[in-house]
Amino acid sequence: MSGLWDVVYMLETSPEIFVKADPESKDYVAVDGEADALLHCQDRSWPVHINVVCGRSPHLDNLFAGGIVREARICGDAELMRIAIDHIYSGGLDADFFNNEDEAYVNCVKLWDLARTLCINTMMAECLKQLVKLLQKKVVSYQHLYCNVVDVPAQYMAGLKAGVQLAYEKDIKPMKEFFVNFVEDTHFWVIEEDQFKEILAAVPKFAEDFDAKIPTLIREGDYRPYSTPISCVVCSRTALDQDNHWAMLTGDDGDTAGTCYRCWQQLDPDDSSDDDYE
Numbered sequence: 653m654s655g656l657w658d659v660v661y662m663l664e665t666s667p668e669i670f671v672k673a674d675p676e677s678k679d680y681v682a683v684d685g686e687a688d689a690l691l692h693c694q695d696r697s698w699p700v701h702i703n704v705v706c707g708r709s710p711h712l713d714n715l716f717a718g719g720i721v722r723e724a725r726i727c728g729d730a731e732l733m734r735i736a737i738d739h740i741y742s743g744g745l746d747a748d749f750f751n752n753e754d755e756a757y758v759n760c761v762k763l764w765d766l767a768r769t770l771c772i773n774t775m776m777a778e779c780l781k782q783l784v785k786l787l788q789k790k791v792v793s794y795q796h797l798y799c800n801v802v803d804v805p806a807q808y809m810a811g812l813k814a815g816v817q818l819a820y821e822k823d824i825k826p827m828k829e830f831f832v833n834f835v836e837d838t839h840f841w842v843i844e845e846d847q848f849k850e851i852l853a854a855v856p857k858f859a860e861d862f863d864a865k866i867p868t869l870i871r872e873g874d875y876r877p878y879s880t881p882i883s884c885v886v887c888s889r890t891a892l893d894q895d896n897h898w899a900m901l902t903g904d905d906g907d908t909a910g911t912c913y914r915c916w917q918q919l920d921p922d923d924s925s926d927d928d929y930e
């Protein structure tokens with residue numbers, strides 16, 4: 653199993669800074685006291701509290717010049733900025749932004765990039781968590797597709813392709829690693845997939861990155877290309893029932909043995925977490 657299934661990036665957070673967001677409004681979050689500054693992005697503006705936004709973002713702190721400047725303009729996409737402001741006040745990320753899988757991967761990358769610009773570590777960490785959730789689901793669904801020969805939706809790799817392309821274009825190291833982890837956790841079965849080959853053609857560096865992992869995996873006995881186990885060595889059942897999948901593949905010469913994710917969690921509790929798998 654790769655880093656996709658470990659608890660990821662526990663960054664320092666300061667929850668006391670977060671104040672409750674106003675659920676009635678997507679543009680303005682209410683806190684005690686009047687807003688004392690304006691943030692602009694494209695054609696939208698938000699009243700904000702200097703002490704809140706500057707405390708959360710060193711970049712905004714610079715723009716507001718210690719409270720003397722009262723308006724600041726951020727370059728980029730206004731909807732992303734709206735989500736960033738919401739995060740500054742609430743500590744969360746708008747879940748609706750990640751519902752559509754065709755767009756969710758690229759949204760993760762774009763939001764992470766904005767969080768980097770604004771220097772908000774907690775928002776970067778939230779974006780990584782969202783990406784890991786998406787990729788974990790993709791691992792499970794892909795393993796089921798590969799082993800059960802389920803009909804594949806025509807566009808099922810389109811969203812992933814857009815996300816991989818943008819993460820490599822922007823050279824976002826943790827996200828690149830998670831995309832490589834995804835390939836590893838499909839046990840490389842996904843490499844033979846036509847739509848996945850399109851991703852490799854578009855981002856050759858991505859293929860190089862997971863190719864580089866293969867020698868290590870072979871040494872550790874985790875690499876069993878194109879061979880699928882029949883039943884789990886621990887529970888003797890298939891791993892391909894609902895929300896389960898093959899966590900580990902082992903075995904010598906010919907037969908591949910597998911451990912399902914549920915059993916793997918129990919065998920190695922220090923190396924897994926219920927919290928990062930839903």
Ligand SMILES: [Zn+2]
Nearest residue numbers: 884887912915
């Ligand atoms: Zn099992």
